[in-house]
Amino acid sequence: MNEQLINEIKTTLQKSKVTKLAAISMQNEMAIKEVIDLTFHPEEKIAFRAAWILENIYENNPKNFVPFVTYFLDGFSKQNNLSARRHFSKILALLSKKNALPEIKQVLMDYDTEKLVETTFQWLIDEQVPVAIKSHCLNILANFTTIHPWIKDELLQTMDYLVDKESIAFFAKVKQIRKQLKVK
Numbered sequence: 001m002n003e004q005l006i007n008e009i010k011t012t013l014q015k016s017k018v019t020k021l022a023a024i025s026m027q028n029e030m031a032i033k034e035v036i037d038l039t040f041h042p043e044e045k046i047a048f049r050a051a052w053i054l055e056n057i058y059e060n061n062p063k064n065f066v067p068f069v070t071y072f073l074d075g076f077s078k079q080n081n082l083s084a085r086r087h088f089s090k091i092l093a094l095l096s097k098k099n100a101l102p103e104i105k106q107v108l109m110d111y112d113t114e115k116l117v118e119t120t121f122q123w124l125i126d127e128q129v130p131v132a133i134k135s136h137c138l139n140i141l142a143n144f145t146t147i148h149p150w151i152k153d154e155l156l157q158t159m160d161y162l163v164d165k166e167s168i169a170f171f172a173k174v175k176q177i178r179k180q181l182k183v184k
Contacts, residue, residue: 009049022056032057032068039084048083055087062101069107077119089136096143117144135173142177152181
């Protein structure tokens with residue numbers, strides 16, 4: 001499966017093909033693990049495309065993703081490809097939402113999320129990280145305030161610090177997160 005998938009994603013992908021490859025991967029449980037592994041491929045474009053497929057796997061069928069949540073979380077902090085990080089951060093933002101599947105919420109409750117929080121804060125303050133990733137980081141951190149109440153104050157301070165340094169899109173996201181945290 002791995003070689004076949006690499007061959008499929010070596011060339012530019014359209015959204016329709018990503019959706020198709022995600023659907024194929026969902027039919028074989030071990031394929032999801034292989035897609036996660038491919039997000040760390042040394043060839044940046046392959047890693048990015050695999051991360052895009054992974055995001056689609058989660059969005060199209062979160063239930064199939066449940067057996068691999070811990071494996072995904074274990075790799076989250078190791079993801080150094082900025083293009084793949086965009087999809088990783090979106091997936092973690094979705095995993096940590098309050099309306100996530102109960103099985104996923106349980107995995108997160110049982111998981112040591114400190115490293116995830118630390119990594120997310122690092123990505124948020126890193127000047128090299130694009131605003132789309134930072135936007136997902138804000139969601140992740142706001143979502144994790146239920147597990148780690150201390151994040152709220154730290155997040156508010158960090159947003160205050162970053163709001164003048166980032167784009168107008170970031171400012172809009174900060175407003176949304178403040179609302180979520182019920183802070184004026």
